[in-house]
Amino acid sequence: MLRYIHYTDPNSEEMVRELDRIPRCPGTCFFMDINKSTDMKYLGGLKDWGRKLNNTFNNLLYANHFQHHVVKGIGDEMMLYIPDEVLKAKTTNNTCYALLEDIHAGLFLIKNHPDPDLFLNCKVAIHHCSEVYNITFFEGADDYYGSDIDLTARLMTKSVENRIVMSETFYQMVLTDLRALHLAEDSGCLSEVSAPYRELFKGVPVPTVYRYIDV
Numbered sequence: 001m002l003r004y005i006h007y008t009d010p011n012s013e014e015m016v017r018e019l020d021r022i023p024r025c026p027g028t029c030f031f032m033d034i035n036k037s038t039d040m041k042y043l044g045g046l047k048d049w050g051r052k053l054n055n056t057f058n059n060l061l062y063a064n065h066f067q068h069h070v071v072k073g074i075g076d077e078m079m080l081y082i083p084d085e086v087l088k089a090k091t092t093n094n095t096c097y098a099l100l101e102d103i104h105a106g107l108f109l110i111k112n113h114p115d116p117d118l119f120l121n122c123k124v125a126i127h128h129c130s131e132v133y134n135i136t137f138f139e140g141a142d143d144y145y146g147s148d149i150d151l152t153a154r155l156m157t158k159s160v161e162n163r164i165v166m167s168e169t170f171y172q173m174v175l176t177d178l179r180a181l182h183l184a185e186d187s188g189c190l191s192e193v194s195a196p197y198r199e200l201f202k203g204v205p206v207p208t209v210y211r212y213i214d215v
Helices: 013-021 037-043 046-062 084-089 096-112 147-158 168-180 188-192
Strands: 025-032 070-074 077-083 122-129 162-166 196-201 208-214
Touching: 013 084, 025 046, 025 084, 025 096, 025 147, 037 077, 046 096, 077 084, 077 147, 096 162, 096 168, 096 188, 122 147, 122 168, 147 162, 147 208, 162 168, 168 208, 188 208
Parallel strands: 122 162
Antiparallel strands: 025 077, 025 122, 070 077, 162 208, 196 208
């Protein structure tokens, strides 16, 4: 449940007590960034880039019903968050593996559409988070904070156009889903998954293992 944090006293003991009581909200965080969208705005008018953004958002978000999970957007980059309890409550596509396949399908359609003038290519980073809290410091705005949200943003630095970067944590959850479904570990888009890479990201005290899929 979202908690709104706003205290005018910087040393408020009540604020400390409230923050100490807020539970973690585990779930899947992913960042999506539309590539070269800034360049495009200098080359064409709103009727050109606005149309392409509309089409791209429709394909990435609405086709997969992700629009309900958009937390915020900065320019043409979006942060989405799906709590575990929300994902499990879905009647269909309620696994990490299903999330990955949906995102891959969206990128695949954009990259391989016969009309290259309809969409803009994208890049994605995904991480399953445990250290995260459903809090906001701005009234009326839903948000999530925590070290795992920051790590997901760091993973974006390893993504390029038409690439999905995923943490090893998320990848292992996908493998768990595959085993439960009695599917091979290289099913679907996982046939193209990379070997593991290790990176020490700025601000993160331990190395992070990640993999990627080029669409």
